[in-house]
Amino acid sequence: MGRSPCCEKAHTNKGAWTKEEDQRLIGYIKAHGEGCWRSLPKAAGLLRCGKSCRLRWMNYLRPDLKRGNFTDQDDELIIKLHALLGNKWSLIAGQLPGRTDNEIKNYWNTHIKRKLLNRGMDPHTHRPISAAAAASGLTAASASSGFPSSPAAPTSRLANVVYAAPSSTVSFARPSPSDDTHSSSGGSSDGPRCPDLNLDLDLDLSMSLPCSPPKTTPPPASTLTSPHHHHQQSICLCYHLGVRNGEACTCKAVSPAGQRVFRFLRPMEEGQYI
DNA sequence: AAGCTACGCAACCGCTGTGAC
DNA sequence: CGTCACAGCGGTTGCGTAGCT
Numbered sequence: 541m542g543r544s545p546c547c548e549k550a551h552t553n554k555g556a557w558t559k560e561e562d563q564r565l566i567g568y569i570k571a572h573g574e575g576c577w578r579s580l581p582k583a584a585g586l587l588r589c590g591k592s593c594r595l596r597w598m599n600y601l602r603p604d605l606k607r608g609n610f611t612d613q614d615d616e617l618i619i620k621l622h623a624l625l626g627n628k629w630s631l632i633a634g635q636l637p638g639r640t641d642n643e644i645k646n647y648w649n650t651h652i653k654r655k656l657l658n659r660g661m662d663p664h665t666h667r668p669i670s671a672a673a674a675a676s677g678l679t680a681a682s683a684s685s686g687f688p689s690s691p692a693a694p695t696s697r698l699a700n701v702v703y704a705a706p707s708s709t710v711s712f713a714r715p716s717p718s719d720d721t722h723s724s725s726g727g728s729s730d731g732p733r734c735p736d737l738n739l740d741l742d743l744d745l746s747m748s749l750p751c752s753p754p755k756t757t758p759p760p761a762s763t764l765t766s767p768h769h770h771h772q773q774s775i776c777l778c779y780h781l782g783v784r785n786g787e788a789c790t791c792k793a794v795s796p797a798g799q800r801v802f803r804f805l806r807p808m809e810e811g812q813y814i
Numbered sequence: 815a816a817g818c819t820a821c822g823c824a825a826c827c828g829c830t831g832t833g834a835c
Numbered sequence: 836c837g838t839c840a841c842a843g844c845g846g847t848t849g850c851g852t853a854g855c856t
Contacts, residue, residue: 554825554826555824555825555826555849555850556824556825556850556851557824557825576841577841577842578840578841578842589826590841590842591826591827591841591842591843592825592826594842594843595824595825595826596824596825598843599824599825600824600825627845627846628844628845629844629845630843630844630845641843641844641845642823642824642825642845643823645845645846646822646823646824647822647823649822650821650822650823651822
């Protein structure tokens with residue numbers, strides 16, 4: 541069908557961007573705005589793939605980017621969000637204005653991992669290393685408890701998360717463990733699995749979460765799959781995180797065709813994390 | 815001063831979900 | 836309804852540089 545390839549890779553530059561290229565990209569986006577990355581390079585006179593332009597803009601040239609060191613508060617927030625979300629860097633970045641997913645990913649790999657290791661915590665599981673090591677060779681039952689040995693932020697961490705909004709405290713609790721076949725462990729119900737993990741996240745919920753719940757009446761707490769997406773068996777992350785009925789959740793509503801409603805995540809396989 | 819190593823960051827690669835055709 | 840391109844994401848790589856020997 542009639543679409544041309546995204547870019548001619550044979551005639552594109554690679555590697556570090558020059559100042560001139562940056563200026564061209566900035567100038568073009570200032571004049572025309574973001575979007576249509578495919579046609580942008582040609583229009584802007586850049587010998588770059590559109591994908592590369594987008595990356596450069598998003599990660600480096602955007603005017604709203606915050607440069608400089610991460611604060612300790614940032615560190616702690618990233619740690620907590622990672623415990624909650626796993627390697628969902630874009631979601632984590634969404635809670636840190638001015639930071640990019642790439643930046644946070646790099647920062648995690650270079651700084652925070654070490655920081656957690658120094659604390660005796662496994663950066664993957666957020667558990668004490670000894671416990672994490674023990675868990676790695678566990679029975680299927682414990683493996684399904686949401687703390688696999690592989691890099692994972694188990695669903696069960698979502699249990700009993702309390703979000704403290706600045707203006708009004710909103711507390712969400714996960715569905716009961718028995719309802720959740722993915723997370724399975726029941727989180728806090730069977731004792732402190734993450735003794736060092738303080739999930740009292742002070743998240744500013746005015747910063748919109750990356751997706752929103754359905755406008756229709758949400759399914760029972762036990763049903764995390766989307767009512768509109770049987771074929772995908774997907775879930776809304778916000779919903780998964782406990783956001784209900786539009787609370788702090790700004791994703792798109794149901795389309796007329798009832799198709800894409802909001803952004804979904806696949807349901808978790810056993811031992812998988814969100 | 816030169817060589818080596820480790821680290822940090824920018825950029826690339828490959829994959830996936832979504833919508834257009 | 837199937838195919839394809841686009842946009843976006845996470846993992847990985849490569850290069851520049853700081854620190855050490």
